Amino acid sequence: MxxxxxxxxxxxxxxxxxxxxxxxxxxxxxxxxxxxxxxxxxxxxxxxIQINPYKDLLTRINEFAGQLKDTEHVPIRDISLEEIQPLVDVLNEKISKINKKCDELSEKRASITEDLKCITPFLTLPQDLDKLIHYRFVQVRFGRIPVEYYEKFKEYVYDNLDTIFFPCHQDDYVWGLYFVLWTKMEQVDAVFSSMHFERIYLKKDYYYGTPQKLHNDLNTQLNEIDKELNTCHQEIQELLNGDASAILSAQAALNALSTNFDVRKVxxxxxxxxxxxxxxxxxxxxxxxxxxxxxxxxxxxxxxxxxxxxxxINCKPPTKLKNPKIFKPFEMYIKMYGLPDYHELDPTIFVALTYSFIFGVMFGDVGQGLLLAIGGFALYKWKQVTLGAIIGTAGIFSTFFGFMFGSIFGFEHTIDALWLRPVEAMTLVPGLGQMNTIFVVAIVFGMFLILVTMIFHIINAVRTHDTEGIWFDQNSVCGLIFYGTLTVSALLFLTGKSLPAAIILIVMFAVPLVVIMLKEPITHIVEKKTPVIEGSKPMFFVQSFFELFEIMLSFLSNTLSFVRIGAFAVSHAAMMGVVMMLAGAESGGSINWLIVIGGNLFVCAMEGLIVGIQVLRLEYYEMFSRFYKGTGKEFKPFLKHVNKTKFSDHT
Missing domain, CATH: 3.30.70 (Alpha-Beta Plaits)
Known part of the structure; x- marks a missing residue:
């Protein structure tokens, strides 16, 4: 509703x-x-126009609240704006001091990490770095050279160059160092540069000892800094946890005040x-x-x-759905398609009943239905998953039709069928011979649903004063008369009773179709609009004829779509028959219960998903398309009851 x-x-x-x-x-x-x-x-x-005075304060308090953990059981209390400002100032001052120390430690950590990055490729070097760097007559260059250029360097250049290259590590590059005399420095540096040698500059007054020792020392320093950073973060967390109640209370109060203030925007x-x-x-x-x-x-x-x-009023009313709790989960399907317009019927209850009923018919099994019901409602209760409630409701109907079909976990002869067995029950259809009963019932049921949706269409058209929608459309009174006559005739034919007189059938079939074909000019005449026919009249009649032909095809296809209800009821029994055959239950020997259990779980999951989608398709394409537009505007409360307490006037 x-x-x-x-x-x-x-x-x-x-x-x-x-x-x-x-x-x-x-x-x-x-x-x-x-x-x-x-x-x-x-x-x-x-x-x-006025600037929100709570915005900056709320931003700061949101930052504090965002760092809190396990806030579910933190109590929210009354707090005034006069209490919030000092709270934010004190927290800002204390946290700023800790953050300043954290920033210094982070900078130091970044520097050490960079040093480690420079040292790591040279761990195999046995000499102290400070000695290498401070040679008196020889210069040392640390760096890396691409592998392909290193090979060329060794083959064509190295033997003729006054230098010694010591490789330390190889990946995509060869990492190492070369020694060069002061007098040959410019020439050798130029040659290495031509070989794409990339120099690494080490800090002369910082590196002491071998690369391995230095690497260990830097790692030790890094661990100490990480401990200090963790301590700083713990201090911030303890500080915030100590004021958790005040922070969350301030957040709630500021949210309320800020939201209330933002009313000015509209x-x-x-x-x-x-x-x-x-x-x-x-x-x-x-x-x-x-x-x-x-x-x-x-x-x-x-x-x-x-x-x-x-x-x-220059805007249309928003739509706020209000349905009984048992039907409320099915609002999810309505919102997926589109909210009903304020003047439309809310189809939630209709969807809840038809979806659950059709699902039950297509997936009728006592045992699997109970599994769906228990699993779905458990998921809804403990995880608040809306789809869980829908699955649970559908499971109840599956259980009901399981009794009607005499099926429990795929065993078809353990309990008696209260109605029929989908695979076995047959009906004699005059002119067509023997047909599966569940198929015939599915088509008749589908015709009934189509008639109901036509009535819904007429009600919606009455609400919006749509003359064509009430009387002359394919889903209007004319369409209802035509399809209603077709449905009654089909039922009389199936039950072997005599049909109405031919002249009555011609009138009930032909007149509505003619009116539907000429709906536009008739509507213009009723509403006193001119011209009665827009554009070329011959073209209008040709177009209207083909549109009528398309409407007739849509009636046929929509009706036959409901055959899938019976088809899935039969296929479910057939699939479980395969499982029973694989488990040896059909042969009368010992039953492989692992196959029975696994097969039931597989069929329950796979067919449950497919049936759920197919039923939703029937709802959307065969029913909604006849009466429902879903062009509503959602009701969005500007003030969402964020005020948990009454705040005094602070402004």
């Missing part, structure tokens, strides 16, 4: 807006519309007699608006008008 909405225009002195929001509006769900857009005809209207201002007034426009449920009006009736500073004439 869709809750009835009322459009409210709320006005008062500009300086009084915070009191109204905190004292009244925060108690109710109100979908606010932009007042500037709604009141475009009002003169001297201007937007309400408000408008107008000046009257030297005083400026605010205007707020929005939608409330009929129940909330009644309570709101009663609460403010003695408030001299607040004036509210409830608009009943929809012609004076």
């Amino acid at each position: 869709i809750e009835k909405m009322k459009f409210l225009s709320i006005t008062g002195p500009k300086s009084d807006i915070d009191r109204v929001v905190n004292e009244y509006l925060s108690k109710y769900e109100i979908h606010l519309e932009n007042a500037m857009a709604q009141l475009s005809q009002v003169q001297h209207l201007s937007p309400y 408000a408008a201002c107008v000046q009257e007699h030297q005083e400026t007034f605010y205007i707020l426009c929005g939608w409330m449920s009929e129940k909330d608006s009644s309570s709101f009006m009663k609460e403010i009736e003695n408030d001299s500073k607040l004036f509210c008008v409830v608009e009943d004439d929809n012609n004076k």
Whole structure:
């Protein structure tokens, strides 16, 4: 069901807006519309522009709250704005000092990490680095050279160059160092540069000992820094945990105050007699608006008008679904397709009943149905997964039809079928011979559902005053008469009873089809619109004829689509028959229970998924397409009851 909405225009002195929001509006769900857009005809209207004073404070407190862990059981208490500011200032000061130390440690850590990166390729070097760096007559160059150039260097250059190259490590590069006399330095450096040698500059006054010793010392320093950083982070965490309740309370309070303040974004201002007034426009449920009006009736500073004439409202009402708890999970399927328009029927209950019923028929098994029911409701209860409730409900219907079909965990002869066995039951159809009963029932049931959706279409058309939709459309009264006659004739034929007189059938079939074909000109005549036929008349009749042909095909295809209900009921029994055969249950010998259990789990998971999708396809394509548009606008409360307590007026 869709809750009835009322459009409210709320006005008062500009300086009084915070009191109204905190004292009244925060108690109710109100979908606010932009007042500037709604009141475009009002003169001297201007937007309400004011900077949110809580924004910076909320940003800081959100940073603190984001670092808290295990906040589920932290109590939220009343806290005033006068308490929040000192709390943020003290936390800022303490955390800033710790963060400053963390930054220094992080810089030091980055420097040591870079040194380790430089030292690591030279771990095989046996000599102390400080001695190598400080040779008196020989220069040492550390670096790396690509492997392919190193091979060329060794083959063509090295023997003729006054240098010694000592390789230390090889990956994509050859890491090492070369020695060169001062007098040959420029020549040798130039040759190595031509071989793409990349130098690494070591800190002369920093590296002492062998690379291995230095590597160990740097790792030790790195571990010490990591311990200090962890200590700093723990200090911050302990500091925040000590004030966790105050932080979360401040966050809740600031969220409420900030959200309430942001009402100004959709408000408008107008000046009257030297005083400026605010205007707020929005939608409330009929129940909330009644309570709101009663609460403010003695408030001299607040004036509210409830608009009943929809012609004076520039926006369509939002849609707020309200269904019994048992049907509420199925709202998920409605929202997937699109929310119903405010003036449309809410199909949630219809979907809940038809989806569960059809699923049960297609997947009728007592044991597997119980598994789905238990698993689905457990998932919904402990994990709050909406789909779990849908699976659980569908499982109940599967269990019911399992008894009707006499099937339990694939065993077809353990219990008696209360109705029929899908694989075995046959019906004599005049002119067609023997047909599977479940197929015949599925088609008849599908025809019934199509008739119901046509009625829904007519109701929606009446609500929107759509003349063509009420009388002349393929899903209107004409379509209902045509398809209803077809359904009754099919039932009479199947039961062996005589059909109505031929002339009656011709009238009931032909007249609605002619009206459907000529729906546009007839609608124009009824609504007194001109021209009656737009464009070329011969082309109109040709186009209308082919459209009528397409409509007839759609009726046929939609009806035959429901055969899948019976097909899956039969295929489920057939699949479980295969499982039983593999397990040896059909031969009368010892049963392999591992195959029985595994087969049941496989069929339950795979076929359950496929059937769930197929039923949803029937809902969307064969039923929704006839009556449902799903163009509604979601009801979004601007103030989502973020006020857990009443805050005093801080502004």
